[in-house]
Every structure is written in C-alpha cells, then in structure tokens.
Amino acid sequence: MKRFDGRETSELRPIKITRGYTRIPEGSVLIEVGMTRVICTATVEEKVPLFKKGSGVGWVTAEYSMLPRATQTRNQREASKGKLTGRTMEIQRLIGRALRSVVDLKKLGERTIWLDCDVIQADGGTRTASITGAYVALVDAVNYLLTKGLLKENPIIDSLAAVSVGKVGGVALLDLAYEEDSKAEVDMNVVLTGQGKFVEIQGTAEDIPFDREELNKFLELAEKGIHELIREQKAALQVL
Amino acid sequence: MKRFDGRETSELRPIKITRGYTRIPEGSVLIEVGMTRVICTATVEEKVPLFKKGSGVGWVTAEYSMLPRATQTRNQREASKGKLTGRTMEIQRLIGRALRSVVDLKKLGERTIWLDCDVIQADGGTRTASITGAYVALVDAVNYLLTKGLLKENPIIDSLAAVSVGKVGGVALLDLAYEEDSKAEVDMNVVLTGQGKFVEIQGTAEDIPFDREELNKFLELAEKGIHELIREQKAALQVL
Amino acid sequence: MKRFDGRETSELRPIKITRGYTRIPEGSVLIEVGMTRVICTATVEEKVPLFKKGSGVGWVTAEYSMLPRATQTRNQREASKGKLTGRTMEIQRLIGRALRSVVDLKKLGERTIWLDCDVIQADGGTRTASITGAYVALVDAVNYLLTKGLLKENPIIDSLAAVSVGKVGGVALLDLAYEEDSKAEVDMNVVLTGQGKFVEIQGTAEDIPFDREELNKFLELAEKGIHELIREQKAALQVL
Amino acid sequence: MKRFDGRETSELRPIKITRGYTRIPEGSVLIEVGMTRVICTATVEEKVPLFKKGSGVGWVTAEYSMLPRATQTRNQREASKGKLTGRTMEIQRLIGRALRSVVDLKKLGERTIWLDCDVIQADGGTRTASITGAYVALVDAVNYLLTKGLLKENPIIDSLAAVSVGKVGGVALLDLAYEEDSKAEVDMNVVLTGQGKFVEIQGTAEDIPFDREELNKFLELAEKGIHELIREQKAALQVL
C-alpha cells in the first residue's frame, strides 16, 4: 500500500535542517519536514524565572506560534485575541518539558534558554518538528556558551527528536501529513532520546480506541522514524 | 515493599462515588480517591457550539478548576488572574476528549453536555479522578434525557475510567498520591474503556527516560487499576 | 400566612454548619442554609498586601465564587470569561469588609487571612451564608494560630453573622429563598455583631420604594434571624 | 460644633447644577457639590441589551469613571489596567439601579438610556453626586424624546436624589467631604425619591458598629439633605 503522497507506511517525509537561518539568535534553525516549516530559535538570557532565582540552576523553556496563514484558512493571531489557545499552551509546555529532559540544568547554571518555535507553513506534525528543530537550536546556543567560555562543561545529556505516528483507515503510519492527520483514528506523538528511551508519549484515540498490540506497532514506527531524525540532526550539526 | 500510606505497589486508594451530590444538575457526582475529592456535574444544554450548529450532531465538553485552597498552599483563582493556566487548559481538553470517545455524538443529537470538574481537595490524580467521576455524571445526564423522552437511544458506547501510574524510587506504582507524584521519575495518565482499550495515554519522564519494558509494566498496572475503577462506577450506578 | 416552603414570615431556613469540611485549610466550613451550600475556607498567609507592608498590621480579605452549575442554568466560569462580574466583586468586597470589622488587625500581626467562599448550591442568600460561614472558618484559623503560638492574644473582637430580609407580595420576610428573592419588592442584607450592632446594611427597592416604618420591620426580622444564626455558630464552635 | 469647612452638622455643601454642559448628548449636566464635580450625560440608544430584546421594555444603565487626576494622587486609568476596579463596578451598578427605580421601563419602550458619570474633581460623595446629577440628565433625555414625539407619555415616576451621611469623631454628619469621609467611623449612602421613600440604603461601619438609634439619626440627616437636593434639581430643571 502507498500513501497519498507515495510514501511507504514507515517512511518519513523529506527532512531539511538549516542552521544559522537568521543571524541574530544564539541558535537559529529552519526545519522542514515535507511541507511543514518551523523557525526554531534559541535565545540565552542571563537570568531565570522567579521560582528558580538564587538556586544556581538554569531553565529551558519554549514558546510556539503559527503565522496566521501557515494553514489553509487564516487563523486570527493570538496576540489580537489577547490570549493563547489551549492548543498552543499544550504544545509549548510539551516542547519545553521535552528539551529540559536532555539538559542538566545544574550544569547550565543560573540562566534561561528560550526556544521559540514559529511555524511558517503547517502540514501536520508541527509540534514534533518543533522539538526536533529546537534540539538543534539548543545545541548551537550551548556551543555559543561553551565557545564564549560562559559554560565550562556541556550540559546536554543526550540527543532528542520527536515524531508523530497514527492509524488511518486501519493502517499504522509514520509521520502523518495534514491530509492524513485530519482523518486519523489514532494520533500519537512520541519523543525519544538518542538512546531510544521515552521522554514523552501522548496518544489519543480520536474515534476508535486501540489495543496493546496496536500500541506496540505505533511505538516501533516511532522508534524507526526518530532513529532517522537523529541521524539528520547529527548531519546538520556537523556542517557549519 | 509498602508505600508511604501502607498500600501495595499495585493498589488503588479507597474510592467513593456519591451520586446526586448536589440537587440541581442533571448529573452530580462527588468522587473521592483517597484524599482527592472532585465534584463532577453534568449539565445538558439544548444547543451546540458554533462549529457544530446545524449539523444535527451533539457535543461533550469539560471544564476543570480547583478551589484556591484545595492544595497545601493557596493558589490564586484563575478568575482573578484573568486567564486559565496552561495546566488547566490541558486538563480540561483531556477530560472532554476522553468522554467524547465513548459517546456517539450523532445519537446525542444537537445538544451539549457540559462536564464541570471542581476539585475541592487535591492529593494527586485530580485529572484521572475527574474523568472517572465525570463518566458517572455523564451517565446520569443521559439517563435524565432518556427518562424525559428527549433521547430515544442511549448514545453511550462504552464505560470509561482513568488512572495514573508512575515510577518512584525506581519502582512502578499504581495511583500516585501527591507525596509520590511530587518525586516521581515517570508520570503517566491512562484512560481505558470498559473493554480495556486505550483512549488516551500520556506519559512523561520527569528526569530519567524510560524504556519499552517499563512502559509495559506501567500499562499492566493501569489496566488492573481501571478494571477496579470501572467496577466501582458500576456499583455506584446500580444504587439510587 | 405560610410561605411557599411552609415557613413563618420570621423563620429561618434550617441551618447546618460543618467544621473541618476539607482537611487542608486552617479553617474549612460547609454552611448549609436550606438548599444553599457554601464551602468557606480560611487560609493563613504570612504576608500582607503591598499597602500594609511594614505596618505591623494584618489583613483579612475574601473571595467569592459559584460553581457553574450551582444555579438552575449553568453560568459561564469567570475564569473563562477572563474577568470577574460586578456582582462577584461587590459580594467579595462586602464579605471582606464585614469580617474585618470584628478583627483587631493590629493584634493579628502582619499576616493575611484569606476567606474563600465557594457556592456549590445556590438557593438565595449566598452572600449572607458566606459571611456567616466565613466567620466560623475565621475563628478556626485564629485558633490554629493561637494553638501554634503564632498569636499570643485573640484578635477577634465580637461574633458576626448576616441574613437577608425582604418584602414579597407586600409582606416582610426573613431569609429569602431564591423563589422569594426573585420576586421581592425589597431586598436587604444585614450584617450584625453578637452585640446586635450594625456592621453593614444594604437595602434595595427593586420596584416599589419603602418607608421608614417598613425599614424598621425589616431590621427587627434581621435582628431575630441573626440572633439565631449566632447561636448556631456558637453551637458549631463548641463541637470538635 | 462647626465642621472643618465651617458647615453645621446637618448642612449640605454648596450645590450647583448646570444643564446643557456639553452640546451633543440628549442630556448633559455638570453637578458641583462643594469641590466634587461630575459630568453626567444621558444618551438615548434605540436598542436594548440582549436580555431585553423583543420584550418591548426599555433599559436604563450607568457607567462611572474618574479622570486620573480627579484626586490628590494620580490614579492609573482603568482602560490602561485593562479592567474595572471593584469600586467602579459597585458604583455604576448602584447608579443604574437607583435610576431604574424611578423609570417605568414599559413606558420607555424598547430603547436604552445610558447615564455616563465622569468625575472631573473628587472631594467625597462622588457616587451620590452622580445619582443626583444623572437624574437631571435623565429628565432632559426624556424631554428630548417627548419633544421629538418618540415618547407619548413621560416614563419618569418620581424625582430622585442621593446623599452621604456618616459619623466622624462620634458625631453624625450630613454630606461628607473627603477630609471627613477618610476618617469616618460610619459611612452611609442613601437614595430617596421625591416622596421621601427609600430606593437604596448602604451603610458600613468602618471601625465601630452602630446601633438602631444612630441609624435613625443618620436617616433623618439624609432625609433633610435629599429634600434640599431635590429642590435644587427642580430649580435647575425650570431654567433653560
């Protein structure tokens, strides 16, 4: 069986990771996963949120947004509405949590790394692309701190990437495009470390609940996809 | 090994489900899971949100809140802050999604069932207690509609309950109390149907990523717990 | 003449005051006045608002809220609307002001007692029930401070309770239920101390203005009712 | 005994009511009560709020605001803060309620009269000055509707004015200036009709609760003051 775009069930969309996409931030990455494109920037700020002040420990946090016309119909800006949607909050909490899991915050020292993920084109999988791209921006920001002598030791513990899996028409698929996502029976986002361990798993049965066997199938697809994504991250990090 | 409160690793806290807790709503349930107490009410509204208008299809949605002093230190009310926190948004989206998965929205007809989950005492597991209690309130609201002749056919497809599992000090535990939750290495919420199928799985490694084997252990505990919770729901629904 | 629920014109609804309703707060009271039920909790916070900082003087303040389905039709949460209604603001200012009038804020020392009044079922008189219940929660919080040795001297000067009176169909009535309140020609809330002195009087002619003679009749009813309420508070405070 | 400004205990401050203060509104009144100055405008809008739509019945509502430097120290604008304070909400609810009590809303027909009370200089008694001034603006707006033939019959039932009374240094005083208000032991606002009946009574013991006898003294002062205010309103309404 072929998918609508010619992919195999266990095939990722083409990935492209561009470092140094804008010139100002400590880390700036454009990640493209098929038609999905996200600008991920990392900013170093020499202070921490109130609840960490004086602890000597650092913080990593994320914000996520979409340009109004990243999607087929224009969405009202959250800045105009005056508040973030639940979806945005959920996604930016997920991205921040995932990236903190591979950083030794004590080694980072009392500073914050902000990861801004701005979707300029959305075709499914924007949250997982954000995590995968933000990881690369984070590495660049840490390299900046190491080069400047502001950090003595690398606080990054492991590599990290994320991918979506799902069930469409009864078939388990890796890396859903919007076309597939919008009619998926199950939608699952998985975040794994370079060592193949789980950092986050979020699975939702949209219509038809799934069983343990199906879950195992989803996780195998995710492991395969993330293995490839981490290879792409490594390749991108060797350039430059 | 015994837990801090004397439970076995695979033991739920004591459950108490009180129907008809307040007299006005179509469904009103007080669920107690150990020290955690949530008032779950179901309200029938004879209209649907804009995006469902004219579709003939119904809607089920949830709102979640905590009394300011449900916890050890008083939290500022979200109404005073002027906005919902990300945590609240995430939880109420989860509750709504979970309950919609066991309702045939076409059979429900063009009406909304609101599920309000108000935590009056919080000791861990408030979101899973909310789902388990809201299910009972939902059944009562549907029975109200059936009795009144407003529904011809029961739109509820399956039973549903939720539980947390986690890893604390390297040991997999069922149904974490706050004492345990606050130091868990892994925190996972699982929502299953009466037939033991997955509706939602959300697992987060707070510090140490987990592997497939551990995941399987967590899921077994969850299945055991939810089996018992659904038995409690059924017992409660037979009374009255 | 009998009222719709069989009461005499000068008869209170049945009162029930349950202390220690939830286990965490310094004071936690469920007050039931007929069908009206309010959870009143008192929280001690070891700081004061900015405008009292460094004064050595304490503060007592209140917040009031209703569960969405405390009433016949569901109300949108103020947290979802993003702001408090005028009604809520007015009520919580009244509760705070009333309770401050029986506390010697200098003796309280530089700390705040928060009184949270959460209405779980509303059948008229929620603001007066809140004051009457919050007084008991306040006493419990002060006892907690005395027992812990954090206070040397009791800062509570007098007892305090509140009741509504009104005119319905030309007849002066004590303690209006919603059924009566919704068609009252005059609606008045009275807060008295244990010594029968006025702390607050708020009377509104909804349709037909009233004269001095009627006002005197209302005040007599209020005095009678509050006398009984204070007896109930004392009885509740002796238990436990 | 003389007061700080030479008045007797039962003496009002000088009153000045200027009609047609600005030229555009249907009613526009500048009321001066001593140093307190409020612009009261009445606007006729040919529609009603949602909850009155289709009822054939009209509505009267009020808004209240202070210029930032109406007071000794500059207050931040509520428009900049993004929300109304509880004080403002309470006051504008009071003004609207008071004025509705002298209007036959059925005779007004399905239209709204907005009363905007903008305090340009504040020296105590701004809410009672607002009510007294807004009544005159309301009469002018109703006259406009009668003249235009939009109303056949005058919907105003009675005249209406408001005054503050209080206790300062143990002495009952009429019409408190800020100097007195800021140290009052009791603060009471009274709204009476031309026939001397109560529309609203709001009394608060700031420090020392008061008894029935004192209440009677306050009400006598209020009756005297309002009698004079209504005479001033009538005089102003005869001019022009």
Place this chain on the structure above:
Amino acid sequence: MKRFDGRETSELRPIKITRGYTRIPEGSVLIEVGMTRVICTATVEEKVPLFKKGSGVGWVTAEYSMLPRATQTRNQREASKGKLTGRTMEIQRLIGRALRSVVDLKKLGERTIWLDCDVIQADGGTRTASITGAYVALVDAVNYLLTKGLLKENPIIDSLAAVSVGKVGGVALLDLAYEEDSKAEVDMNVVLTGQGKFVEIQGTAEDIPFDREELNKFLELAEKGIHELIREQKAALQVL
C-alpha cells in the same frame, strides 16, 4: 470661498484656554477650539518608569481618552472593552513624543510629568488641541516645581503647538472641524515649535495622493495657524 461655518480657508476656529480649570493638579487647562473641548492636566510624580530608573533623567508622557458621549454617537469606554484602541495608543504616543521634544529631560531630573488629555466634546482636531493645551499645563507644572524649589532651572526649551490641515473638495484648509475632517481627501497634523521648526508631521491621503506643491501649501497653512496658537498660549500664560 467660505467654509460651512463661515471661516476663511486659512482661519482657525475660536480658541479659549482656561488655566486652573480643576484645582488639584499641578497644571490643569481647559482648551476649547471651536466646539472641541479637552481637559489637559499635568501631574508631577517623583519617580520615573523602570527604563529610566537611576539615570538622573526625567520623563514626560501622555494619556488620551474621550468621554463616551464626546461624539455624536456614544462610544464604548475603553475601560469596559478592557483595552485601548489603536487610535488612542497612536494619539497618546504622539502627544508624549511632541512634548518631550521641548523639555530638557536632564534638567527635569528623575521625575515624571504625566499629561492627561480628556476630550469632553469632540468636533475634529482633538489630538492637536490636546498638544496645544497640554503644553500650557506642562508650563504650569514646571512653574509649580520652580516655585517649590524642586527645580533650579526651567527645563522647557521652546514653546509648542499643533494644528491640523487638510484638503476638502480640492481646497487646502486650516484647522478642520469634524464636518470637514470626515470628508477630507488629505488629513495632516503638524506640530511646530515657537521657532517654527518641525517636531512632527503626519500626513495621510485618504483617497487621492497629493504632490509636493500641495504639501507646501499645507505646511504654510500650518505655520500660520501655529503662529496664532502660540500667541494664544502666551496670552493665557500671562494671566493668573
């Protein structure tokens, strides 16, 4: 050619500047430009915004608002909407910027002068009237500081006034009234110093773009008008 109100094309509306309009602020001016009336008050605050703290340098800032019924139809208060409109923000930024241009902020010392411009009647040119009036209020506030010995040296560098010009029916006009402004093809606001230099120029072609020659015509009109306005300011400042 005569205008709708009998003026020549290069004729200002009648100006009236009343100092000491309210008694409390350090500067309080009522400016009337034809039917347009604005209360401009200046408040001295002995602190500066965060971004100036510790700099030894002062700040001048402005806020602008309209009473709801300053215009033909009532506008909703921005305080009720919970946010400022873009128009208000733009105007208050303009007023602040213009007045800062004639103040030596170093000489002012680390304090803020707030200029509040509240439009009580609007008939075109409210922003330029605000600037012209606020200048006078500012001078009064500075005089207050000099008299009190809080300033040694006058920080005001030059005088300042503003006027609108525009093109209506192909004719360049000075000082547009609302009647003209609402159908203008070009609308331009000009702020000049007493020495005739530009502080601000903001011109917009509403429908038909304009050329250099027309621009020159507009600027000549503006220069003439501002010359007269500054004469009026000086006259007003000599009184009192």
Place this chain on the structure above:
Amino acid sequence: MKRFDGRETSELRPIKITRGYTRIPEGSVLIEVGMTRVICTATVEEKVPLFKKGSGVGWVTAEYSMLPRATQTRNQREASKGKLTGRTMEIQRLIGRALRSVVDLKKLGERTIWLDCDVIQADGGTRTASITGAYVALVDAVNYLLTKGLLKENPIIDSLAAVSVGKVGGVALLDLAYEEDSKAEVDMNVVLTGQGKFVEIQGTAEDIPFDREELNKFLELAEKGIHELIREQKAALQVL
C-alpha cells in the same frame, strides 16, 4: 562621506523580493532590505468587517508582528502579554491605510484582503519594508482573483512603496539601518505611489526640530529611494 556600512547617503540597502515564499497563501512574499527580512502574505477572505457588510465594497487590512528574537534582545510575545503594544497598532494601521490608498475598494467587491507582515529579522525599516513587500503580495492575491474569474477588473490603481529617511550626525540619509536609526535626530517614513505622489508622510524630530529646507532634502531622498524600490517590485512581479 561613507556610512557605517559603506553606503552613500542616498543609497538603499540591497533589496531582494522573493514571491511564492510559502505555498499556501494567495500571495506570499519574502522581502529582504539589507538584514531586515519580512514575510508578507496576502489572504483573500470572502467577507468584510461588520461596518462594511452589505455595502458591496471590499476591505484591505494589515497585521504586523515580530518574531521574539528578530531583534538583538528577545522581546516578549504580544500573545503572551495578552495585548498589542502601541507601536504594533500604529504600524499595522499605517500598512493597512497605505495599501487601501491604491485599491479601488468598490472594484474589489465585498471581500477582504488581509496582509500579514511578520518580521523574522529586524535591522531598521521594518514598517517600510512591510509596505513595499505587502504591495507585491497584494498584487499576487489580486492576480489570483483575476485568474479564478472572481474579479473581472483589476482594482489596483497604482504601485506603491515606502522608505525611511532621517538625519544622523546632521546628515540626511536614505534607508536607515538600525545602527543609524537608533541615533537619528530625525526619523521619517514616506509612502509614495508609482506616480511619485504622497500617500503618507510621518516625520518625527527625536531631539532637534528640523526646518522646511531639511524637510525638502528628506523628501528628495525618499523620492529617489522609492523610485528604485518600485523598479525592484516590477522586476519581481515579472518573474514567475
């Protein structure tokens, strides 16, 4: 004299206009002016704002935003703050007004074209780059409507571009980079049509007011720059 980046006083920075930058919108342009980069998208929406409904006339409006790290230090997102800054409002009002001036809204018919200008890198002149880029996106959206047969006639009347000019160190300069803008004595934005007519002129003396002669010098520079920008727009529009 050379500028900090080697340019002549009357020299633009290098311009690059990329059409079809993202694939979904009706018009999508990346404009680069030196280091400044803005994504300008045009979205066609088949409805108009309320105030135009039923008029048969269309609308063109703009929104403007910066990515948080478009600048040297990270700015908090306006969506997180919950409101737009005055600067953003002012800029988006300017962009919308400028583009409406070259569209015959009657010919556009009752539909809206949204122009979203999202700055991904900011180095001065973001508002003028937005206008210049948005014009190209607008042309593409109109071409889309013409091609689809949704428009019979081209509603675009003229071409349009914008540029900044200013005075730095006493010298008039064209197209200020951030380095120059931050220390400019005069800052002016000019919007001209293809026929060299003024649509908008906004000049501000930051410190030192300027005279007519200087103004003329600024306008000559602006005319020269806009002439070149319009040539770049035309070149870009011929490609594709």
